Amino acid sequence: MSSRTTLTFLGAAGTVTGSRYLLEHGGRRVLVDCGLFQGLKQLRLRNWDRFPVDPQSVDAVVLTHAHIDHSGYLPALARQGFRGPVHATEASVELAGLLLPDSGHLQEEEAEFANRHGFSKHKPALPLYTEDDARRMLRQFRRTEFHAAFEPIPGLRMQFVPAGHILGAASVHVQWDGGSVLFSGDLGRDEDILMKPPETPPAADTVLIESTYGEREHQEEDPATTLADVVSRTAARGGVVVIPAFAVGRAQALMHLVAQLKEQRRMPDVPVFLNSPMAADVTEIYVRYRAQHRLGSAQCRAMCEAARIVNTVAESQRLNELKVPAVIIAASGMATGGRVVHHLKAFAPDRRNTILLAGYQAAGTRGALLAGGAREVKIHGEYVKVRAEVVSLGSLSAHADRNELLRWIGRLPSAPRQVFVTHGEPAAADSLRLAIEDTHGFACSVPEQRQEVEL
Incomplete structure (x- = not known):
C-alpha cells in the first residue's frame, strides 16, 4: 500500500x-x-x-x-x-x-x-x-x-x-x-x-x-441604487428588465433588494416575476437556515414575498408577450440555459428593454458575450440581435x-x-x-x- x-x-x-x-x-x-x-x-x-x-x-x-x-x-x-x-x-x-x-x-x-x-x-x-x-x-x-x-x-x-x-x-x-x-x-x-x-x-x-x-476588485457601488436606477429608466421607456440569476444565492439577494426598494418606495411599482420554481424552493431553505446568513425573520418573509413565482412553462411563455414594464428574474445566471434564454430571445432585440447581469460571467457563456458588448448572441441555433441596454452589476457578486x-x-x-x-x-x-x-x-x-x- x-x-x-x-x-x-x-x-x-x-x-x-x-x-x-x-x-x-x-x-x-x-x-x-x-x-x-x-x-x-x-x-x-x-x-x-x-x-x-x-x-x-x-x-x-x-x-x-x-x-x-x-x-x-x-x-x-x-x-x-x-x-x-x-x-x-x-x-x-x-x-x-x-x-x-x-x-x-x-x-x-x-x-x-x-x-x-x-x-x-x-x-x-x-x-x-x-x-x-x-x-x-x-x-x-x-x-x-x-x-x-x-x-x-x-x-x-x-x-x-x-x-x-x-x-x-x-x-x-x-x-x-x-x-x-x-x-x-x-x-x-x-x-x-x-x-x-x-x-x-x-x-x-x-x-x-x-x-x-x-x-x-468589486466596484464601490450600492447595488440597491443601481437596481433602482435600472428599473426606473427601463420602466420610463416602457421596457422590461431581464435578470439572469443563479437560483441559489443570486436570486435571493435580488429579491431581498427588491423587497427593500419596494418598502422604501425607491423603485417604480412594476410587477416582479421570479421565473424559477427552484429559486422559490431555495428561498425556503434560506428561511430554514437563518443562523447561517444575515437576514432576520421579517427580512426573510419580505424576500419570499418580493416577487410573483412563475411555476408552469405556459406561464413562463406568457411573460415573453409582456407589453408593460416589469422585472423578470430567471435562471441560469450566465444565460447558458434554462428559462432566461427564452426571455433573452424575446426581449434582447428591443431598445426599450434592459438585460441586467448580476455577477460573474465565465468566458464563453452568453452572459460573458453580453457583458462584452456583443450585438448579437446565438440562441437555439439562430442569431438574436441585442439592442436592449446591457448593465453589469458586479457589486452583487x-x-x-x-x-x-x-x-x-x-x-x-x-x-x-x-x-x-x-x-x-x-x-x-x-x-x-x-x-x-x-x-x-x-x-x-x-x-x-x-x-x-x-x-
Missing part, C-alpha cells in the same frame, strides 16, 4: 469551472468537488470525456458547496460506477437535492428541444445524465455539520469550515499523519448582502485558493474579490509551505499568484489541468 499522499488537479485549473481535485492517500481515493465544466465549448466538451480515473475506484466525494460547477458531474460519475458516499454540509445536501435533478431535467429538455428543431450536430442529441440519474445519486449524500470531524477514508481527517459565498458553502480542511491541506472552495465577501463572511482559515501545509476575481482573497489567506495562523491558485481564468489566477507572493511571501503557483503533486 502506498504511503504517499498526492493531489491531482482534474478541473478548475486554468479555468473557473469544473472544480475536481483528486486526493490519494494510503492507496485510497477521495474527490474534493465533482463539478461540470461550463463556458467555452472546448471546456464543455470535457464533461463528455472519459473520467481520468475509474469512477468505481473513487472511495468518497467531499463537496465544498452545491453550485453546479462544483457538484454537477456527480450524477455522471455515479452513472459510470461511483458508489461511495458524498459528504457535504446539511444545507449543501438540501440545495443539491434541488440543483442536481434540475440539472438533469434541463439537459433532457435541451436535448429534446435540439432534436425537435434539428439544430444539434448529434443525431440524436443526448443528455449527459437524466433527472432520474440525479435523483438516484442523491441517496449517496451524507450530512455533516460545520467543524465536525469525519474520515471519508482511513487516515484522512476532514472538517468543513464556513466559507460564506452561499448557504452551506465550506472550505475543506484535511489532515493526516505527516501533512495537511486546505481547499478554500468558493469564498464569500466580507460584507455580503446575504451571507456572513468566511471564517478564519485553519493552518495547513498546502493551501488551494480560488481566484475567480483574482485580478480585480457572491465571490471574494482580489483584496478579500488576500485578506483571507493572510489570516492563516502560520505560513503554508505551498499555495496553489485555482478556479480562475489564467490572467486572474496568475495575477493573484503574484499578489500573494508580493504581499505575504508564500511560495505560490498556478497548477495545470491533470497536474499531480505530492503533499
